Amino acid sequence: MYRYAAGFLVSATFAVTPLSVLANPLVVVPAGLNPGDQYRLAFVTTTPSLSYSSDIDDYNDLVTTVANSVSELVALGTTWKVIGSTDAVDARDNTGTNPFSSPGVPIYNTAGELVALSNSDLWDGSIVHAIDFYESAGTSGNTVVWTGTRADGTASEGFDVLRPSGALGSTSLNPIIAPTVFTMTGSAGSINSSWIHSALNSHDQPLDLYGMSGILTVVPEPSALVLACLAGAGLAVSSLRRRRQCKR
Secondary structure (H helix, E strand, O other): OEEEEOOOOOOOOOOOOOOOOOOOOOOOOOOOOOOOOEEEEEEEOOOOEOOOOOOHHHHHHHHHHHHOOOHHHHOOOOOEEEOOOEOOOOHHHHOOOOOOOOOOOOEEEOOOOEEEOOHHHHOOOOOOOOOOEEOOOOEOOOOEEEOOEOOOOOEOOOOOOOOOOOOEOOOOOOOOOOOOOEEEEEEOOOOOHHHOOOEEEEOOOOEEEEEEEOOEEEEEOOOHHHHHHHHHHHHHHHHHHHHHHHHO
16 A cells, blocks of 8 residues: 655635535555656546636636545645646646656546556647546546647647637637637547547636646555554553653
């Protein structure tokens, strides 16, 4: 059995929708990892969001709040970021998974399934297993999620001159002629590029988000021998104190 260690938690202020009954067990340390191995976790939020905001931290805060509703994820002591892009911040930079910056580590969903082996594997147009489990590992199926992102992890491209971007929080250049703004979505049940870049939806719809942890490191639990020694030392100290009290 292993424990896990990572960075710190970020504060957040969003309310979280109560979780429904979940069929799959939450896996915070995927099978096959050894002490010292590093990895990340990714999930779909049970709390939906609109895509009006152009501030990436609004989405990061929501993802963090959702993760913090699960005690096992809180115990990881990591940061949580949205796998999403605004015009100013690409998803691969927001999550620290830019393959041009670092090779990265394996990424798993909350059911313990491998999503991608590395940063480049995450953004090469397909993934190994879908990110189709919620923060507590209940399956999300083919739910639609806001991403604002292309298959390579950068902000979604424009699709006409009036609405130049499909990124989160994008606004129309001409709100009179084109009052509806569209944001790129992904399909949580997909493993091809549509997991992150599937279709444009009106940004006033409440949809879920993808969340990703910081880098986690597997560390070993104390061995049975160490625990026995600590227990013995405690008993010895307790016995010594009792003898001293009897002599007084």
